[in-house]
Amino acid sequence: MxxxxxxxxxxxxxxxxxxxxxxxxxxxxxxxxxxxxxxxxxxxxxxxxxxxxxxxxxxxxxxxxxxxxxxxxxxxxxxxxxxxASDASLLRRLEAANARFQQLAEENRGLRDQLARALGEQRADRITRIERREDDEYR
The missing domain is CATH 1.10.10 (Arc Repressor Mutant, subunit A)
Incomplete structure (x- = not known):
């Protein structure tokens, strides 16, 4: 066997x-x-x-x-x-990016307003100077 x-x-x-x-x-x-x-x-x-x-x-x-x-x-x-990255992680990053975007948009609006005021003042000063010169020439 x-x-x-x-x-x-x-x-x-x-x-x-x-x-x-x-x-x-x-x-x-x-x-x-x-x-x-x-x-x-x-x-x-x-x-x-x-x-x-x-x-x-x-x-x-x-x-x-x-x-x-x-x-x-x-x-x-x-x-x-x-x-x-997990879906939750990507969602948090998207929320942070949106918050940063909003912050930058606000800052941008403020800077545009500031620039508009500065250019307006500059233009007003120029007009005032031109008017003074014209007044001085006619005298």
């Missing part, structure tokens, strides 16, 4: 499964870090696994879908998802 070597086969299959999983996770990370779109096909191709295998891994599938959705929201961004 032959010895039971099935444990070796089970161990080899387990190691192969862990290695395959590690390649898929690495492919996900590298695509995200490069700012490239994360798709099932892209991850499968880079990791050297089948799309059906990848689709059968619930956690990897969820991560691909999450990254794919995040990339759709910000397609022009080359930053990894974890480094992108």
């Amino acid at each position: 032959r010895a039971d070597n099935s444990q070796h086969i089970v161990n080899a299959a387990r190691r192969r499964s862990q290695y395959t999983r590690a390649k898929a996770v690495q492919a996900l990370r590298s695509l995200d870090a490069a700012g490239e779109p994360v798709t099932f096909e892209g991850v499968a191709k880079q990791a050297g696994v089948s799309r059906s295998w990848l689709d059968g891994q619930p956690d990897l599938r969820a991560e691909v879908e999450r990254l794919r959705a995040a990339h759709r929201r910000a397609p022009s961004s080359t930053l990894p998802v974890r480094q992108r």
